[in-house]
Amino acid sequence: MTSAPFQPAGPARRTVVAAAGAAGLAVALSACSGSDDDASGDGAAPPASQGAGADSGGGKAAGAALAATADIPEGGGKVFADQKVVVTQPTAGEFKAFSATCTHQGCAVKSVSDGVINCPCHNSNFSITDGSVQGGPATKPLPAVGITVSGDSIRLAG
Numbered sequence: 001m002t003s004a005p006f007q008p009a010g011p012a013r014r015t016v017v018a019a020a021g022a023a024g025l026a027v028a029l030s031a032c033s034g035s036d037d038d039a040s041g042d043g044a045a046p047p048a049s050q051g052a053g054a055d056s057g058g059g060k061a062a063g064a065a066l067a068a069t070a071d072i073p074e075g076g077g078k079v080f081a082d083q084k085v086v087v088t089q090p091t092a093g094e095f096k097a098f099s100a101t102c103t104h105q106g107c108a109v110k111s112v113s114d115g116v117i118n119c120p121c122h123n124s125n126f127s128i129t130d131g132s133v134q135g136g137p138a139t140k141p142l143p144a145v146g147i148t149v150s151g152d153s154i155r156l157a158g
Contacts, residue, residue, distance in 0.1 A: 077112035
């Protein structure tokens with residue numbers, strides 16, 4: 001008497017494990033893609049292609065008043081989300097401006113503290129002095145944005 005080898009009903013263990021792994025990968029990729037959606041939704045060019053000139057970013061109106069000099073703390077800065085610019089004051093009376101779009105995956109930087117500009121998406125940090133990377137995963141500095149300081153007014157350069 002010959003018998004056929006035993007074949008269990010339903011999917012094989014290997015099939016179940018592979019499907020669970022694929023589902024987990026899809027969830028992980030979906031979670032990471034949220035910051036990519038933010039970058040593609042603003043219509044701006046990728047940060048790496050922006051120059052250090054006065055008109056290096058989309059959505060920034062040349063000559064637009066950003067703030068009074070008194071609004072920018074010494075050793076800190078302020079993010080202007082609508083203009084996609086962060087303005088810093090590394091030392092008294094010295095004002096710098098950088099793109100507020102993180103060079104890692106295009107998220108908007110959200111705060112300035114302890115001498116660094118902070119991106120909340122993946123915790124990249126940039127120097128308030130020159131926009132250089134102080135902590136990754138970003139590998140490229142924030143591009144400089146041209147500003148003018150006249151009296152106590154800070155404006156985007158035109």
